[in-house]
Amino acid sequence: MSTSASQPVKTRKLGELKKGQTGTIVSVRGNPSIPADLVMIQRLLEMGLLEGATVELVHEAPFGGDPVAVRVRGSLVALRRQEANHVEVTHE
Amino acid sequence: MSDMSMDALVLVIPRIALAGNPNCGKTALFNALTGGRQKVGNYPGVTVERKEGIAKSRSGQTLSILDLPGTYSLDARTPDEEITRDVLLGRRLDEESPQVLIAVADATNLERNLGLVLELKALKRPVVLALNMMDLARSRGLDLNLEVLAKELGVPVVPTVATKKQGIDELLEALVLQYKRQQHPNAAEIAEHHEWRKPTHDEVRARFIEVDRILGLSTRTKANPTIWSDRIDHIVLHPVWGSIVLVVLLATIFQTIFSWATIPQDWIKQGIGLFGTFVGGLLQEGPLRSLLVDGIIAGVGAVLVFLPQILLLFAFILILEDSGYMARAAFLMDRVMGRVGLHGRAFIPLLSSHACAIPGIMATRTIENPRDRLTTILVAPLTTCSARLPVYSLLIAAFIPNTVVWGPIRLQGLVMFGLYAAGIFAALLMAVVLRSTLFRGPKPPLLMELPTYKKPSAVNVMMGLRERAWLFLKRVGTVILTISIVLWFLASYPKAPAGATEPAINFSYAGRVGHAIEPVLRPLGFDWRVGIALIPGFAAREVMVGALATVYAIEAANEESKVSALGEILRKNWSTATALSLLVWYILACQCLSTLAVTRRETNSWRWPLFMVGYMTVLAYGGSFVTYHVAVWLGLG
Numbered sequence: 001m002s003t004s005a006s007q008p009v010k011t012r013k014l015g016e017l018k019k020g021q022t023g024t025i026v027s028v029r030g031n032p033s034i035p036a037d038l039v040m041i042q043r044l045l046e047m048g049l050l051e052g053a054t055v056e057l058v059h060e061a062p063f064g065g066d067p068v069a070v071r072v073r074g075s076l077v078a079l080r081r082q083e084a085n086h087v088e089v090t091h092e
Numbered sequence: 093m094s095d096m097s098m099d100a101l102v103l104v105i106p107r108i109a110l111a112g113n114p115n116c117g118k119t120a121l122f123n124a125l126t127g128g129r130q131k132v133g134n135y136p137g138v139t140v141e142r143k144e145g146i147a148k149s150r151s152g153q154t155l156s157i158l159d160l161p162g163t164y165s166l167d168a169r170t171p172d173e174e175i176t177r178d179v180l181l182g183r184r185l186d187e188e189s190p191q192v193l194i195a196v197a198d199a200t201n202l203e204r205n206l207g208l209v210l211e212l213k214a215l216k217r218p219v220v221l222a223l224n225m226m227d228l229a230r231s232r233g234l235d236l237n238l239e240v241l242a243k244e245l246g247v248p249v250v251p252t253v254a255t256k257k258q259g260i261d262e263l264l265e266a267l268v269l270q271y272k273r274q275q276h277p278n279a280a281e282i283a284e285h286h287e288w289r290k291p292t293h294d295e296v297r298a299r300f301i302e303v304d305r306i307l308g309l310s311t312r313t314k315a316n317p318t319i320w321s322d323r324i325d326h327i328v329l330h331p332v333w334g335s336i337v338l339v340v341l342l343a344t345i346f347q348t349i350f351s352w353a354t355i356p357q358d359w360i361k362q363g364i365g366l367f368g369t370f371v372g373g374l375l376q377e378g379p380l381r382s383l384l385v386d387g388i389i390a391g392v393g394a395v396l397v398f399l400p401q402i403l404l405l406f407a408f409i410l411i412l413e414d415s416g417y418m419a420r421a422a423f424l425m426d427r428v429m430g431r432v433g434l435h436g437r438a439f440i441p442l443l444s445s446h447a448c449a450i451p452g453i454m455a456t457r458t459i460e461n462p463r464d465r466l467t468t469i470l471v472a473p474l475t476t477c478s479a480r481l482p483v484y485s486l487l488i489a490a491f492i493p494n495t496v497v498w499g500p501i502r503l504q505g506l507v508m509f510g511l512y513a514a515g516i517f518a519a520l521l522m523a524v525v526l527r528s529t530l531f532r533g534p535k536p537p538l539l540m541e542l543p544t545y546k547k548p549s550a551v552n553v554m555m556g557l558r559e560r561a562w563l564f565l566k567r568v569g570t571v572i573l574t575i576s577i578v579l580w581f582l583a584s585y586p587k588a589p590a591g592a593t594e595p596a597i598n599f600s601y602a603g604r605v606g607h608a609i610e611p612v613l614r615p616l617g618f619d620w621r622v623g624i625a626l627i628p629g630f631a632a633r634e635v636m637v638g639a640l641a642t643v644y645a646i647e648a649a650n651e652e653s654k655v656s657a658l659g660e661i662l663r664k665n666w667s668t669a670t671a672l673s674l675l676v677w678y679i680l681a682c683q684c685l686s687t688l689a690v691t692r693r694e695t696n697s698w699r700w701p702l703f704m705v706g707y708m709t710v711l712a713y714g715g716s717f718v719t720y721h722v723a724v725w726l727g728l729g
Contacts (some may be wrong), residue, residue, distance in 0.1 A: 028293075036534070038293075039169070043539055045296040046164045048204045058322075062331035063427040067436075067538050069329060073203040074317075076325070076542040078423045083537050 010091040014055060014070070015081035022056040023089030025049060025072075030086050040083060048073035049087055105156045106271040107188060108147075111176060111212060112196030113205050114162035115416070115543035117224040120254035121196055122159040123551055125264070132559050136186060138696070140175045149264035155271075158190060164204075166211050167290050170460045180215060181286045189286075192218045192270045194263070199229035199236075199251070200315055200544065206303040207296075209245065215286050218270040219247045222263055226251040228546075234315035241310035255549045321544045328420055329542075338424055342443060345408045353447075356400040364393035382584060383577070391576025392569075394632050395686055401478065402451045402564055403557055405444050409455055410556040412440075414548035418458070419540055426538055432520045433527030435459055435536060438468040442519065445472040446512075448479070449687045453694055454560070461536035463527075469694060470704055471522045473687050474680065476515035479633040483678050484511055486637055490659035491671040514679050518711070575685050579628055595645045602627045616677065616713070617670035617720040617729075626683075633683045669723035676719040681712035 011026050028044050028051065030037030049055065049072055058076070059069035067080040110125075112118040123130075126145025133142045143159040160179055161172035168174040175184075182189035195212045197205035202223075213219050221242075223229075229236075242249040248266045252259035291299070327333045368389045375381040412418045418440065426436030434442075437459045445452030452472045459465040494504045527533075582605070588596040597603050606624030613623050621643045629636030641654055644661045662671070682688070688701040695701070723729065 036537075040537060040539075041293055042167060042296060043164075043169075043537075045293060045300070046167075046207065047539060047541065048300070050297060050300050059325065059329040059423075060331065061329075061423055061427055062335050065331075067423060067426050069325075069423065069542055074201050074315075075204055076544075077539070078419065078542050079539045080426070080537065083539060 011088045012091050013085040014049075014057070014087035014089050015068075015084035017057040017068075017084075017089070019057055019060050019065075019068075021092070022054060023092055025051050025053050025055055025087055025089055027051060027088045028086060029088065037086070040086060044079075044083070044086060047077050048075050049077070055087070055089060105146075105154050106192060106267070107158065107190045108155050108192050108194060108267055108271075109158040109160055109179065109190035110194045110196055111160045111180065111208070112162060112224075113164055113198065113208055115541060116162070116196050116198040116201075116205060117254050118162055118196045119159065119555075120549055120552055121194075121222060121224055121252060122157065123555055124252075124254045124257050124260050125157050130555070132562070135175055135184075138171045138175065140172050142175075147264060149268050150261050151265065151268060153264075153268045153271075155264065155267060157194075158187075163208070165208060165291075165296075166288065171462075177288075180212070180217075181288050190217065191274060192220065192267050194267065195219050195221045195247070196224050197221060199223040199226045199234065200232060200318075202307060203300075203303065206245075206306065207299050209247075210299050210302060213245065213247055215288075217286075218274050220263065220266045220270055221245065221247050221249045222259070223249060223251045224254055225546075226259070227253045227256065229315055232315040232318065233313055235311070235313035237310045237312060241306065244306040244309055255551075318544050324545055325420075325542075328417070329423065334420075334424055338421060345405070348404065348408075353401040353404050357397050360397050360399065361393070364389060364396065368393075379584075383580060386584070387577055387580025388573065391579065391631070392573055394635055398448050398450065398479075398686070399561065399564060401447050403561060405447050405451045406455075406557055406560045407553060409440065409444070409451075410553045411548045413458075414546070414552055416543040416545045419542050422540070423542065430535065432523040433535070434468060434523050435461065435464045436538065438464060441468055442472060442475060445475040445477060445519075446515075448477050449473045449475070449684065450564070450690050451560070453687065453690050454563075456694065463531040463533050464536060466695065466700065467523055467526045467531050469691055470526060470700065470707075471519040473682055473684065473704065473708065474515055474519040474522060476512045476679070477633075477684075479684065480511075480678050482634040482637050484508060484675065486655060486659060486662075487671050487675055490663045491666075491668050511675065511679060514676075518680060522707075522711075575631055579631055583628060595642060597624060597642055615720070616716040617667065617673045617724075621665075622670075622674065630683050631685045633678065636683075667724075668728040669720050672723050672728070673716040673720035676715045677712050679712075680708060680715045682708035 009026065012023070014023070014025075017023065028041055028049055030041045032038065049070075053073050055070050055072045057068050058071050061067050065081075067078055068084065069076055069078045070084070071077075110118055110122055122143065122145065125147040129147075130143060130145040133144075134140065135142050140161060145157050145159070147155045147157050149155065158179070160176040163173040163176045166177045166180065168177045178184045179187050179189065180193070193212055193215075195209040197209055209219070209221055223236075223238075238249050238251065248270065250259055250263045250266050252263055254260075328337055368385045371389065372381055372385045375384070409418070412421070421440060422436035424436075425439040429436050429438050438456070441452045441455040441459075443452075444455050449472045452475075453469050456465050456468045456472075459468060488504050488507055492504050492507050494502050497503055497506055579602075581601075583597055583600050583602040585600055588594070588599040592599065598606075602624055603620075605627060606620045606622075609623045610618075610620040613619070613626075618626075621640070624643050625636050625639035628639045637655065637658070640662070641658050644658065644665075682705045688705065691701040691704055692698055
């Protein structure tokens with residue numbers, strides 16, 4: 001992750017959050033050359049994981065804390081950490 | 093009335109379609125609109141349910157209502173979502189496009205639900221927005237200016253509470269008004285087909301920015317978060333407590349299916365027995381009586397006995413689904429199921445299959461990914477269903493000594509447990525094999541909503557049960573009926589010659605087949621008698637007990653003494669190795685026509701049921717072969 005002055009906001013991936021942590025979504029991105037990524041982004045957006053929204057990681061599944069459940073725009077959404085890593089959030 | 097005017101009458105019924113996000117109460121609204129006037133079928137070529145019903149407005153207008161599968165957007169990814177998209181866009185040849193749409197939105201979650209509403213509006217068909225679950229939203233403090241909302245969205249808005257039938261008349265009137273407006277000569281023409289392209293990511297973003305703008309203008313007070321739903325989740329989704337809740341819940345369901353279902357099952361058995369005797373009394377001894385009593389009534393009856401288990405299991409599944417728990421169970425089990433390459437959602441179908449594979453396979457519809465779903469369907473019959481129990485009980489009682497192993501644990505119970513464990517192991521192992529060969533592919537992503545808990549609606553559950561019962565009975569009346577007749581014929585003809593001392597079945601086609609396949613069954617420790625009994629046993633597992641009794645010509649006053657007499661005979665005639673081999677055969681073999689029929693229906697091809705029989709027979713043959721020879725080597729031959 002770059003720490004240069006041009007990027008003053010410290011961010012991290014949603015999949016790296018621990019239970020109870022929150023952040024504001026900065027970007028929802030994937031590799032444009034991977035079709036599965038593009039589909040995933042579309043679905044994440046449709047489920048309300050949109051830039052500017054506040055997101056909180058509220059639950060972790062048993063046996064290793066994956067998948068996780070996040071609260072965003074009034075919905076509780078379950079997803080695996082791998083998929084959650086498409087979402088970049090502010091570090092709080 | 094002539095045919096012409098009947099057609100004309102059908103044509104003037106306005107076509108309405110319901111569309112909305114999953115979990116927005118769309119099915120409840122459909123039930124409230126149509127009451128019991130529903131027709132459930134399938135879209136040809138896909139296993140997507142098509143539900144249509146008739147509604148009547150207070151002003152006397154009749155409307156045809158089509159319930160479309162729930163979706164988050166028109167950008168479809170599953171067969172269900174494709175149906176919704178294609179019907180709305182007028183792309184399906186077998187479905188006329190709707191004239192007015194009902195966009196259903198969960199009023200407690202407009203931030204997401206209105207996204208689809210905007211997409212529907214862009215189709216340029218008349219839309220009425222039903223703000224459903226309005227009572228919950230209001231109790232959480234939501235205060236909306238409905239006029240502003242309607243004006244900004246550009247569609248009429250009707251608040252509804254589907255589960256309490258509130259707002260239904262108003263919704264119907266709004267639909268009639270929209271329909272009439274559209275029928276007006278000056279109204280703009282609505283295209284039958286609609287050009288549509290997949291939106292870009294930025295268009296999706298823009299859609300939700302527009303949602304936020306509209307909600308900003310029309311919301312006076314925002315809804316408070318649901319505290320009680322969160323509180324439940326703090327226990328139910330807790331890594332430790334959540335797992336305990338899941339286990340206790342499953343144990344309860346399982347126990348209930350086993351103990352409660354036996355009561356109505358006994359009624360059905362007795363009823364069929366009485367009916368058989370009654371019909372038998374009406375007819376002369378002869379082929380017709382034999383066909384009706386031994387063929388049709390006994391054959392169909394053997395399958396009908398599973399109806400209580402199927403309905404009880406589905407009652408649980410529907411209640412759990414309706415309350416919002418099902419998605420949570422999938423969340424909790426995702427990791428465990430992922431180990432064998434299955435989706436979290438495969439857990440419930442596989443568990444259900446321990447009662448009966450038929451409802452288990454029917455329950456796989458919640459699995460989106462076709463590879464995952466097929467894998468789950470194909471391994472489901474390996475789990476120990478209740479139809480195996482009569483055979484397990486017979487063989488264990490006859491061949492396994494009931495010695496104490498340790499404390500309260502006895503050998504017979506341990507063997508029974510081992511048979512269950514072997515079934516689970518076989519299913520999971522097969523899942524790994526299938527997912528790394530035939531259904532190889534990336535692990536499908538998990539992204540699902542965990543809906544707010546709500547009280548399950550009795551009407552929804554009853555409607556769902558009625559649907560399942562009907563699907564099952566229809567199959568019993570067609571496929572199972574046909575097969576019963578065929579099997580009866582094979583076991584009854586040709587007749588035994590006059591003066592024959594051996595049981596009549598030995599002279600029949602089934603008997604001949606039994607003798608013919610003996611060389612194949614020999615290596616498994618089975619003789620031709622087992623071969624004969626396996627033939628009807630192929631239709632339904634538990635029938636084999638009765639078939640063995642016939643082959644060994646056991647005469648007894650009642651069922652109970654018959655089974656114990658059969659146990660005696662088997663102990664004298666079979667080695668322990670043969671019994672063990674047959675037990676393993678029963679774990680692995682696909683001996684259930686209903687399972688094959690339901691697989692045919694759910695996969696829409698004969699390929700998968702045939703594959704199922706094929707791979708399970710190979711497994712069973714291999715398993716029995718090894719078991720028999722190891723047992724003989726150990727001196728049990």
